[in-house]
Amino acid sequence: xxxGSLDFISLFFASLLLTSxxxxxxxxxxxxxxxxxxxxxxxxxxxxxxxxxxGLAIVLSSxxxxxxxxxxxxxxxxxxLLASTIxxxxxxxxxxxxxxxxxxxxxxxxxxxxxxVATFSASILVVTNTLGSPSGLLVIDxxxxxxxxxxxxxxxxFFDNIDGGASGTIAISSLTLxxxxxxxxxxxxxxxxxxxxxxxxxxxxxxxxxxxxxxxxAGALFLGLLIATLTIRLDSRQELGRFxxxxxxFLLAVPILDTSVAVIKRxxxxxxxxxxxxxxxxxxxxxxxxxxxxxxMTLWFASAVFxxxxxxxxxxxxxxxxxxxxxGVILWTLLFTFFLSTRDNS
Numbered sequence: 001x002x003x004g005s006l007d008f009i010s011l012f013f014a015s016l017l018l019t020s021x022x023x024x025x026x027x028x029x030x031x032x033x034x035x036x037x038x039x040x041x042x043x044x045x046x047x048x049x050x051x052x053x054x055g056l057a058i059v060l061s062s063x064x065x066x067x068x069x070x071x072x073x074x075x076x077x078x079x080x081l082l083a084s085t086i087x088x089x090x091x092x093x094x095x096x097x098x099x100x101x102x103x104x105x106x107x108x109x110x111x112x113x114x115x116x117v118a119t120f121s122a123s124i125l126v127v128t129n130t131l132g133s134p135s136g137l138l139v140i141d142x143x144x145x146x147x148x149x150x151x152x153x154x155x156x157x158f159f160d161n162i163d164g165g166a167s168g169t170i171a172i173s174s175l176t177l178x179x180x181x182x183x184x185x186x187x188x189x190x191x192x193x194x195x196x197x198x199x200x201x202x203x204x205x206x207x208x209x210x211x212x213x214x215x216x217x218a219g220a221l222f223l224g225l226l227i228a229t230l231t232i233r234l235d236s237r238q239e240l241g242r243f244x245x246x247x248x249x250f251l252l253a254v255p256i257l258d259t260s261v262a263v264i265k266r267x268x269x270x271x272x273x274x275x276x277x278x279x280x281x282x283x284x285x286x287x288x289x290x291x292x293x294x295x296x297m298t299l300w301f302a303s304a305v306f307x308x309x310x311x312x313x314x315x316x317x318x319x320x321x322x323x324x325x326x327x328g329v330i331l332w333t334l335l336f337t338f339f340l341s342t343r344d345n346s
Contacts, residue, residue, distance in 0.1 A: 003187055007073060008178070011065060011191060012198040018061040019202030026053040027206070027213045035102055037214055050211055052101045055219020058199045059094050062226075063087060065195050082188055085124045086233070089117045090226040093153065097217030107274035111150075114221075118149035121229055148248075149228045155255040156224030158262060162282035163211035164204055164296050166255075169303045170223050171200040173251045176307035177230060180247065180314040184235055193230055196223070209293045227252065243313065243321040250310035250328050254303045257281065257332060261339045269344065277345070284342040302335070 003011075030036060030051035037050050066083055069075060096113050099105060122145040126138070160166035174197040181190035200223070206212050215223070231248035240247075249256070258281045263273040271277075285295040309328045313321055 003073060003191060007069075008191070008194050010072075011069060012194050014068075015061050015065040015195045015198030016202040018064060019057050019199045020205050022057040022060055023054060023203055023206045023213060026056045027051050029053060030213070037216075051213050052216035053098075053218070054203055054207060054213040054215040055094060055097065055101075055217070055222055058203050058215060058219045059091060059222050061202065062195055062199045062222075063091070065198070066192060069191070079188055082128070083192065085121075085128065086192060086226065086229050089121045089124075090222045090229070093117050093225050094218045094222035097219070097221040101216040101218055107272070110217075111154075111274070114150050114153055114225075115146065117225065118146045118153070121149055121225070122146045125232070145232060148232055149225060151259075152228035152231075152252055152255070153221055153224035155252065155259040156227065157217060157220040158259045158280065159255040160215060160220040161280045162296050162299075163209040163292060164207050165282055165299055166220055166223065167200045167204045167207050167215065168296065168300045169254060170227055171197050171204060172300060172303045172307050173227060174200065174230075176311050177227075177234070177251060180311060181230075181234060183314060186233075186235055189230055189233055192226075196226060196230070209296060240313070240316055240321055243325050246325050246328065247310045247314055250306045250313065253306035253328070253332055254281075254299055257335055257339070260336060264340070265344055279344045281339055284339055287343055305331075 030053040035052045037052055066087065067080075070080065093114065096105070096110065100110060122142055125145060126142060156166055156170065159169065174193045177193040178190045178197065181187075181193060203215065203219070207215065231251055234248060261281065261284075262277070262279050265279050266273050266275065266277065281299060282292075282295050285298055286292060290298065306328065309324055313324045313328075
C-alpha cells in the first residue's frame with residue numbers, strides 16, 4: 001500500500017469533515033429519542049442533559065473513510081483484511097457501548113465482553129505474526145497484549161469524563177502515531193491513525209467545552225480498542241530494543257495516569273473501581289481552582305508532552321533513548337504522586 005502526502009491530507013480532512021457533518025445529525029436523533037446524559041449523579045460535571053450517540057459519528061466516519069479510500073488508493077485485498085482485523089473488533093465493542101448508552105448495562109457483562117474481544121484481537125495478532133515477542137514467550141506476550149487492549153480500552157472510557165478530554169487526547173496521540181508509523185514504513189497504521197485523528201478532531205468541534213454532545217460508551221470503547229490495537233501493532237525500531245515498548249505507553253500516558261489514580265484511590269476507599277466518581281484528573285484539577293476549559297487544556301498539554309517524548313524516542317536522536325525513557329518515567333511518577341495527594345471529592 002503506497003500513499004503520498006496528498007493522500008494523507010485527504011484522509012485527514014475527509015474524516016474530519018464527515019464526522020463534523022454527521023455529528024449534528026446523530027445529536028438530533030439522540031435528542032428526539034431522549035438518549036441523553038442527565039446530571040442525576042454526583043460525579044456529573046454538567047448541569048443540563050447532554051445528548052449521547054456522538055460515538056456513532058466517529059465510528060461511521062472512520063469506517064466510511066477507511067474503506068472508501070480503497071477506490072482512490074492502492075488498497076489491496078491483503079490491506080483490506082488487515083484493516084478489517086483492526087476495525088471489526090472495535091466496531092463490535094462500539095455496538096455493545098451503544099446498547100449501554102441506550103439501556104445502561106452493568107459493569108461486569110461489559111468487562112467480560114471487552115476481554116472476549118481483546119482475546120480475539122490478540123489471536124489475530126498471533127495468526128498474522130504481528131504480535132512480536134518482547135519476552136520471548138508467546139504465552140506471556142499474548143497475555144500482556146490482552147491486558148494492554150482491555151486496559152487501554154477502559155482507560156479511554158474512564159478518561160471520557162470531561163468535555164473534550166478523550167477526543168482531544170486521542171487526536172493528539174493518533175497524530176503523533178501517524179508520524180511514528182510513517183517513519184517506520186507502516187503505511188496502513190499511519191493511514192488508520194490519520195483517519196482516527198481527523199474523526200476525533202471533527203467530533204471535538206462539537207465536544208469541546210461546553211460540550212453539545214458526548215461520544216458515550218459507543219465512541220469511547222471504539223476509540224479505546226482502536227488506539228490500543230494500532231499502538232500494539234506499531235513496529236518499534238529494532239535498535240531501540242526494550243525501550244521501544246515505551247512508545248505506546250507514552251502515547252497513552254495521560255489516560256493511563258487517570259485510570260491508575262482513580263482505581264487506586266477507589267480501592268483505598270473500599271469502593272468498586274467501576275463505580276463512577278469525581279476522582280479523575282479533570283475533577284482534581286477543577287478542585288484546585290481550574291475551570292473546566294483550563295483543566296481539559298492542561299490534560300491536552302500533558303498528552304502533547306508525552307506524545308512528543310514518544311516521537312523523539314521513535315527517532316532515537318543522538319542515541320538518547322535511555323535518557324528519554326528515564327525522563328518520561330520520572331515525569332509520569334511525579335504526576336502520579338501529585339494527583340494521589342489531591343482530594344478525592346469536593
